[in-house]
Amino acid sequence: MVEVTPLRNVPVRWRAYSLAIKNGHSEPTTTQGALRVVEAVWADHGDEPIGRLYTEIGTRFIVKGDVSPGAVSDALAAAGLDQSYGAAAADERWDDEIRGSMAEAIDHVGPEVGVPILVFRDDDTTAAIFGPVVSPTPRGEEALALWDHVVGLAWSPSFFELKRSRTGSPEV
DSSP states (O other), X not given: OTXXXXXXXXXXOOOOOOHHHHTTOOSOOHHHHHHHHHHHHHXXXXXXXXXXXXXXXXXXXXXXXXXXXXXXXXXXXXXXXXGGGGGGGGOTTHHHHHHHHHHHHHHHHOSSOOSOEEEEEETTXXXXXXXXXXXXOOOHHHHHHHHHHHHHHHHOTTOOOOOXXXXXXXXX
């Protein structure tokens, strides 16, 4: 999304989806705390900073392997956001927002998926799809070609799945 959005002028509404909540984990995780922070930022600022914030959180959690609360604070700073949003990580009231976001995604794509979930809108019509899951991240023309194929598959009412086994570790 980050690669394609400016090249295709795609409007994005980033949403929260907690695999911990989906999988019934009762103890809050740092990831769930990060999603609470995302929801708090969105409530005040809308979509504009969310892509940056998700990218910064992902860089710390996935690329650097740092899933500490400090990583969320560092992500806020790197995204140019006030550190006070870090307090939302411990605030359970944001879980209802996360559950609402998840319910909306499931309404579009069904419950038997993970993330990412893409929902496309064209006037009053929607199409949704789980994926793509790619590694390494394609760039430039390769990213645009993949995007165009994914969009085409999503709008096909008879399409529901493509999958192959991973052949190596994710490249991030």
